[in-house]
Amino acid sequence: AQQWDYSFDVVVVGSGNGGQTAALCSYEMGTRDVLVVEKSHLYGGTSSISGGGVWIPCNRYAREQGVEDSIEDARHYLRQLISTEEVPDYQLDAFLENGPKMVDFLHQRTQVRYVSLAHYPDYYTNLEGSRVGHRSMEPETFNADRLGEEWRRLRRTHPMMHLGGLIGITQVEAALLVGQQPGWWKVAAKLALDYLIDIPWRLKDKFHRRLATGCAGVARLRASLLDRDIPLWLNTPMTRVIDDNGKVLGVEVRRDGQTLRIQARKAVVLAAGGFEHNQAMREQYLPKPTDHRWSAGTLDNTGDAIREGQRLGAKMHRLNEAWWCNTLSVPGEDIPRLSIMEKSYPGSIVVNPAGQRFGNESQNYMAFQQETFRKHSEDSPCNPAWQVFDANFRARYFVGPLYNSRFRPDWALPKRYEAEGFFAKADSIAELARKIDVDPAGLEDTVAKMNEYAKTGVDPDCKRGDSAYDRYYGDPRFAPNPCLGPIDKPPYYAMKVDPGDFGTQGGMVINADAQVLREDGSVIEGLYAIGNCSAPTLPCYPGPGATLGPAMTFAYQAAKSITGYS
Ligand code: FAD
Secondary structure (H helix, E strand, O other): OOOOOEEEEEEEEOOOHHHHHHHHHHHHOOOOOEEEEOOOOOEOHHHHHOOOOEEOOOOHHHHHOOOOOOHHHHHHHHHOOOOOOOOOHHHHHHHHHHHHHHHHHHHHHOOOOEEEOOOOOOOOOOOOOOOOOOOEEEEOOEEHHHHHHHHHHEOOOOHHHEEOOOEEOOHHHHHHHHOOOOOHHHHHHHHHHHHHHOHHHHHHOOOOOEEOHHHHHHHHHHHHHHHOOOOEEOOOOEEEEEEEOOEEEEEEEEEOOEEEEEEEEEEEEEOOOOOOOOHHHHHHHOOOOOOHHHEOOOOOOOOHHHHHHHHOOEOEEOOOOEEEOOEEOOOOOOOOEEOOHHHHOOOEEEEOOOOOEOOOOOOOHHHHHHHHHHHOOOOOOOOOEEEEEEHHHHHHOOOHHHOOOOOOOHHHOOHHHHHOOOEEEEOOHHHHHHHOOOOHHHHHHHHHHHHHHHHHOOOOOOOOOOOHHHHHOOOOOOOOOOOOOOOOOOOEEEEEEEOOEEEEOOEEOEOOOOEEEEOOOOEEEEEEEOHHHEOOOOOOOOOOOOOHHHHHHHHHHHHHHHHOOO
């Protein structure tokens, strides 16, 4: 007989959106003896660092506003992007049909609340069944004091989603502020004022009390777990899944320097993220070039659950893919920043060492990066890549850590940006090219072409500005095409962009209940997988929130299966 140090009905590994949703749903569905183990000293994983967006067509927040949408349209849209070989019908249908139910379930019973993103379009608006808004939601802001002391153990959203590094901003506010759309300064002033006059909280913490985006979503889940006294053990990595002849019985963890064996009488739910910070696995599976330092995923995601799945004979899918997104490795910052909005705005381009563009800079981040890998070769490398822009662009938009030149003039930029090869500035395009080791003639030619395209409004090379997604981050002040602007006012600037990611994509193949399957299609009894350690449901990234939507939906599915809830 097995010897156990602890015994629970359900043990969830990982405390991101997926893990906490699984624990919460299991409890609410009647199986209350649940434990969450988390490797890090903070809870929330990459989910907490994230924008917190959740893509669920026909979610309640859209329905409440009378938005016209249907599961059939969403399915039609997705099936133009995802083949049945990539994602079988049962998986896609389980997501589409249960996603809205999961949102209803959490909304009705817990502190989880979302806000519909009315203007955030699907990423392929040129396809039938797409929508230009309301399929994605972001977490409703949440006051940190509602977590009590547990607030100190919450992983925070990425610094790039904080005003001045201290005030969390919602996705809606971010689009307004970064794009400096009409009324942006009023919003910025109100946020700053709210922050400054909150003296009681200032005495407790330097961060704003109001949480937004990813950490607000995680905080809402955590508060709901606290309401139910569901234990969450930090600093407790799962080191092994314990099985007996293929039936999963529990997990082995490390805690306070000891190895503990924890029984899971009903199920183990693996929600331990991908392998983005395991360099050896990256080199084994992902396209080149690859470097874990380019990943914005949490450092603890080193593929532990995936490797346990492999050991137990789980079928794996898409280990060679990640949630790609250009990142900025800013000297002095721990986690790279995603480069999304600033890359899309008119008046800048991204070039390879030959000084040539290699993709539509305004298309969605995932597609841009996939195009990069397709075009990258030893003879014609796409890395290192540089975003090139001029003084007007620098004055107009917030560009990663540079902000804009009105808020952070060139003299105020840290010297190490240039010294460490992240940033360059020059009075001519040719000189800039020489500074960043890019072919001067190639870059001059590319810039001249872009200046021409800005006048005609047509980009024959990369078709920038053709889709509604491209134009979401376009600037209406630029005509005829809001995504195309000239680069003609010195000084000229370059900022290095890496072929990064915000997590890996592939993992254990699951059935509609999130149970892990073997190569032969049989179920590994007692084992469930969700989030980035399972095979993706929306590998093409069809819209904002395409990883958290399925992670939470399959957490709900797992809970139904474990508890027998219907
Ligand atoms: P995670 O949230 O990373 O949770 C996994 C947890 O497991 C971690 O806490 C980790 O420490 C823990 N863990 C790992 N190994 C072990 C172990 N051995 N034992 C115990 N615990 C372990 N996606 C969206 O859908 N919408 C967005 O708006 C969005 N914005 C993003 C913005 C940024 C800046 C970034 C970086 C990512 C963004 N993403 C977004 C991606 C999204 O955050 C991730 O895909 C998602 O959080 C993955 O969820 P998960 O539950 O699989 O993993």
